[in-house]
Amino acid sequence: MEPDDFDSEDKDMLSWDINDMKLPQNVKKTDLFQEWPDSYAKHIYSSEDKNAQRHLSSWAMRNTNNHNSRILKKSCLGVVVCGHDCSAEEGRKIYLRPAICDKARQKQQRKRCPHCDGPLKLIPCRGHGGFPVTNFWRHDGRFIFFQSKGEHDHPKPETKLEAEARRAMKKAHMTSSSISLNLKGSPRTKSLLGETQSQGSLPLTWSFQEGVQLPGSYSGHLIANSPQQKSLNDCLSFSKTYGSGGTTDLADQTSTLDPTKLYEKCKLPSSRTYSSGDLLQPSASGVYSDYNDLQTWTKNAALGKNSLNENCYPNYPFPLTSWAYNFSPSQNSSEPFFQQIPLESPAAKTGCHPLWPNPGGNLYEEKVHVDFNNYIQSPPYHSPQEDPFLLTYASHPHQQYSLTGKSNKWDFDEDMTCVGLDHCNNEMLLNLCPLR
């Protein structure tokens, strides 16, 4: 707050390097957790920040041995795309999250595209001098220092939450498969089910926007009353939508899914109460500190894209995953915060919202909704990198990243070769403080 301090503070915040013997300890202001750090970013988080404690990132980061127990190093695995570059409805592409574990990744690559059944291709990250982008985490004193090296040269994969949500969905589908057969069995639906069962990958490519609209304004409901029920329905509608293009009629299926299970993980953050005003309160958390973000948000809202949904997710408590992150909303200035938010957990992605009580805080354990988005996605205004999932909305061709064949930005030169690589581990969660 005081200008003077600010300057010196700023310097401290930027002049350090993760390898320095001593890292600044006079940090007055810690950063809000960044879900999609990119481009040589540096952040100083509070040691209380759960997301930081878990070394989370929405990029698929695997653990890398740097033979330094004090500094945790992780490298990016890139993103898994359809080898046939298929597009779901509306031009959406599929960007799956590479499994972190080598074995799981190999297995994943043997699976087929959830949409066209084509082969899956791993686009490796080469954003750091041809090597994967690396992230470093170091716990020191009351802070957790984060440093990123390199700039991701591929689309964002679905987040961990989204991937979990997918799995959950799949499970739900399996569970209710018998029923579903009777359900509206549109061709689409059927095929999806089949895929799901045989492939294990996401079943669908649903359209996020259509399917996920939150009912109404989000603001009020963030916490609303029976969010769970609602969300469940929403969730279901997703899948259904995907199949029929409809929207909410999954509710009827809901009952078949064993809501109990779905909700297990989905407790809404009951303790938190957010008022609609929270959404735009940048100051409180710094969330919307970025004017552009706000602008974008506004724009979306105007467009009727339910920005909330996209950005903040309203209340969708989608049961599928545990959402746990509380990312701060404003990410790199380059990322509009809504990038992916569409289906993803709102929280997860952007951090924007009301559901998060304290942006740097830990929501971590809350669970949430789902994010299907990843899978396919299409957020309109992002830059390629920003969109994790899929990206393209036909209607918003601007930044699509289509991986079209070889002309794409990402050339899969390695075509399937990449598939073979793997390593294991990485990304986020857990490690509550290993690094000393």
Next chain:
DNA sequence: ATCTGCGGGTTGG
């Protein structure tokens, strides 16, 4: 079944 972190070990610059 996976994720995540650790650490031994190899390879190439």
Next chain:
DNA sequence: CCAACCCGCAGAT
């Protein structure tokens, strides 16, 4: 010496 990576182990989900 450093960086990238492979591999297996162990604890936690």
